[in-house]
Structures are given as C-alpha cells and as structure tokens.
Amino acid sequence: MEVSFSLTPTTPLTEHAKIVAQAEACGFDLAWCPDQGFMRDPFASIAYTAALTKIPLGLAVVNPFSRHPLQIARAIGTLADLRKEGVILGVGAGELLRMRRKMGAPEAPLIDTLRASILAMRALLAGEEVSIDHPVFKLDKVRLEFKPTAQVPLYIASTSFDAFALAGEIADGVIIGDIADPEVIRNIVRTVQESAVKAGRDPKAIKIVAWVSTLLTDSQEETYELLRLPVVGRAVSNAARKTREALQVPEEVIGEIKRSLQNGDKQISKSVVSDRLVDAMTLVGTAESVTRRSLALRDAGVDVLGCRMPVALANRYPFEQNLRKISETIIPALKSGSSR
Numbered sequence: 001m002e003v004s005f006s007l008t009p010t011t012p013l014t015e016h017a018k019i020v021a022q023a024e025a026c027g028f029d030l031a032w033c034p035d036q037g038f039m040r041d042p043f044a045s046i047a048y049t050a051a052l053t054k055i056p057l058g059l060a061v062v063n064p065f066s067r068h069p070l071q072i073a074r075a076i077g078t079l080a081d082l083r084k085e086g087v088i089l090g091v092g093a094g095e096l097l098r099m100r101r102k103m104g105a106p107e108a109p110l111i112d113t114l115r116a117s118i119l120a121m122r123a124l125l126a127g128e129e130v131s132i133d134h135p136v137f138k139l140d141k142v143r144l145e146f147k148p149t150a151q152v153p154l155y156i157a158s159t160s161f162d163a164f165a166l167a168g169e170i171a172d173g174v175i176i177g178d179i180a181d182p183e184v185i186r187n188i189v190r191t192v193q194e195s196a197v198k199a200g201r202d203p204k205a206i207k208i209v210a211w212v213s214t215l216l217t218d219s220q221e222e223t224y225e226l227l228r229l230p231v232v233g234r235a236v237s238n239a240a241r242k243t244r245e246a247l248q249v250p251e252e253v254i255g256e257i258k259r260s261l262q263n264g265d266k267q268i269s270k271s272v273v274s275d276r277l278v279d280a281m282t283l284v285g286t287a288e289s290v291t292r293r294s295l296a297l298r299d300a301g302v303d304v305l306g307c308r309m310p311v312a313l314a315n316r317y318p319f320e321q322n323l324r325k326i327s328e329t330i331i332p333a334l335k336s337g338s339s340r
Helices: 013-025 042-052 069-082 094-102 110-125 161-170 181-200 218-239 243-247 252-263 275-281 286-301 320-338
Strands: 002-007 028-033 059-064 087-093 130-133 138-143 155-160 173-177 207-216 282-285 304-309
Touching: 002 013, 002 138, 002 207, 002 320, 013 028, 013 042, 013 320, 028 042, 028 155, 042 069, 042 130, 042 304, 059 069, 059 155, 069 087, 069 110, 069 138, 069 320, 087 110, 110 130, 110 155, 110 161, 155 161, 155 207, 161 173, 173 181, 181 243, 207 218, 207 286, 207 320, 218 275, 218 282, 218 320, 282 286, 286 304, 286 320, 304 320
Parallel strands: 002 028, 002 304, 028 059, 059 087, 087 155, 155 173, 173 207, 207 282, 207 304
Antiparallel strands: 130 138
16 A cells, blocks of 8 residues: 655745655655645646655646646646656546635536546647537647656546546546545445446556545544544535435535534534544544554555645644654555555
C-alpha cells in the first residue's frame, strides 16, 4: 500500500514546497495539490515543487466547469514535461457554491461532463485533434501544439457511486473522497471493478485512492471537535445521496448540518455529527489506531492512502508535525504489512 498526502498551498510556494520536500525525505510516495477555492494556483505550485523535488505529484482535484478541459490538458501536459511519468491528474466536480457559482461557471450533469472532459483531455494529451460541442465546453478541430513527453494518468475524484462506475469504465484511477469505513470502501471498489469488467478492462489496473483527513493525536476528542462541522459536516452534506445512505446518515441530519453551515456556526453538536460519523469519514487518533484502520482500508481494496491535511484546519493544526508522525509510524507499518 502506498502512502500519499494532500496539502493545499495556503502558504507561499517556497514554504509549501519545503513541506513537500520534507515529506519526500520521510518516505511518502506521492504528494497531491488540490485546486481549492481561490487559493494559490495548483499548476504553478506543482511546477515549482517539481523543480525542487523528485516525488511524484498529483493535482487533485481540478474540475472541467471552472477550467476549460483544453487548458487543463495544456497545463498538465506541460507539467508532465517536468516530471517524467510522475504527474497524475484528478478530475471531479469541484466546489459548486464556494467556487463555480461565484465565478459564473457553466453547469451541466456531472457524470456526462466528466465523461466528455476526460475523453477529450486524454485525446488531446495523446496528440489527437478533438471536436466537441458540450453544454460546458466546446472544441472545434483543436489539438495541442506539443505532445507531452510522458503519459498522464487521469483519475476521477468523487463521492458518487455513478462517478465510481465511470472511473471503472474510462479512468486510470479513482479518488474516494472522505470515506474511512472499510465496508463502504468495499462496496465502492466492487462498483469500480464491476464497471471495469463490463467495459472489457482489467479491474486491477485501476488505482484506488482513499482520500481522508488523517490526523495523529492523543487528544482525540479535541480533534473531533475541530473536524466535526467544517470538515466532516461539510463533506457529508456535499456527498451524493447513495453515499450518505451507505454511511447511514439520515436526511434530517443533512438539513441540520446545512443550516449550521449557512448560519456560519463554528461548531455543531455531536448528536448531529456523531463520533461514529467522524470515524466513518476520517482517520483520527493514536498512531496505533490509525495504523490498524489504515490496514483495514488496504484489506478493503485501497491501493493508495491519501492522507488529507484539511484546509479548514490550516493554521489550527500542525500539519508538518502530523506528516512527520505519519512517516515515523504509519508508513513503516503499512510498508511492512502483508500485501493483500
């Protein structure tokens, strides 16, 4: 099982790259940079980091609503020139309220848009000419005026079972957002693999990434309170209905969470966002407990643990110290564990 981490560039790029370099030295296999809100640009961040490190880098996730798929392909193809076979592109829905609607981005059904954009970007990156007239984007006999020197794997990032099935059909990997429940992961992996078989693909060739907030702490209850509303509450309220049902979250709970978020509340009662739900959507606790739960995710079918450093906790939680703890405890345990 590989161990990666996600870190939004909330600090100047010199500091951000320094943390990535430290994580590389600590044994992480991959570093992800999200395209989140209107923070520092992830393409620029990856380019700067690629010049200073050798660790594989991933952009997760970008969306085809606020960035034209041609421009995404152009940018990621350029990054592939910097890091031979070491750049991954994750594509998903993006942030509807926080980003897309504030900039007037076009809207259309997610699955159809993901399918069209991924197929278009794959063709562009392969040097092909593309024409498409889609509600979100258009291309009229367009090809990149260069061919990337390395292939770029395309992953789908989502909480939607329909998107997981699409990943099995056309993607190189799937990034499962904010789910740490092994049984739910098994159902998702089954969905991906069944879709792959139906499409005539090798299901084992599709990488499964579990993208979850991973925080090592001896103050578990205190950390739960930090995560309860801004991370877990927001994530479950944005999750697809079938995923919420798999996590056994009643719709009336979703309504309470959304009201709290709209009111700008800082906290929410554990009777609404329970400890059980925090456990189902994050990896929080001592090194021993997080290691045990990470191994359970591996056994459920996860190939890559994506240790997410949640941006909502930036400046409130010591991410560098957390990454160091993960490298000293979780990584050795996962590397020495028996393969599934």
